[in-house]
Amino acid sequence: MNDPNKIYFHQFLETAFDNGNYATDDVIAFVMPLFEEVLSFHEINLVGPFENEEALFLTASRIDIDESFAHVPSAALSKVKTLFDPVRSKQFDIVGKTRMEADVDDGSYKIENREVLFNVNEPLLHPGFIKGYSCFEILLGHHDAQTDIFCLGLVLGSMALGLNLYDEEDLKLFAEYRGNPVQYNQRIHPTISTLIMEMTELDRQNGCLIYTILFNGYSTTANMILKNRRT
Helix, strand or coil, rough: CCCCCEEEEEHHHCCCCCCCCCCHHHHHHHHHHHHHHHHHHHHHCCCCCCEEEEEEEEEECCEEECCHHHHEEEEHHHHHHHHHHCCCCCCCCCCCEEEEEEEEECCEEEECCCEECCCCCCCCCCCCCCCCCCHHHHCCCCHHHHHHHHHHHHHHHHHHHCCCCCHHHHHHHHHHHHCCCCCCCCCCHHHHHHHHHHHHCHHHHHHHHHHHHHHHCHHHHHHHHHHCCCC
16 A cells, blocks of 8 residues: 555656756665665565565655565576577577568558567566566566666666656667667766666676676775766
8 A cells, every 4th residue: 555655666757857867976876775775685685575666665865665575585597597598599699679560551660679578467478678667587486686686777777767667668768778778868877877788687697797796886886986977
């Protein structure tokens, strides 16, 4: 049940970018308390409740997470890996999945990003981004610290790109540009851009290095960004 005294993250996003995108230091200041609290969950072998949209809310103009909803990890990694079997290649890296529909009568065509999953009630046939700030792995029953990193990356990417991932069109834009966020917002700091790309990699096998770096020094990463941010 919604608490009328709380501003939930999904409510905040409805008008968050009305005045334009956030500066790099504002993005870092907004997300760092969330990063630190989720790390504290992992230190006691819990994970963040990203599957519950009411768990994310604002405290003192910063994003916060309700620790009372933190819970033990769940394991179903075999189901996650099964989704990637058809798209993995020993010879090539698959960097995206799209479908093009052409109309031969009028010469028009439509490109659909297949990495966006709008109907989460249907069986998952391939990995993809879902509306909000959760992860497709959770739908399969798998939720560990690395799953949380993916969700944190969604929050970071959302704030840096000025996109509301509860909105279908914004989610499509995120899926299209997350691999190179600077193409969407040229003012994004290169380190932020790299973090977004690595943290929101659908295939967990492709993001382990950045996860280790991030978890070993949230504050170091933030301070480095702030010292070298673009003007």
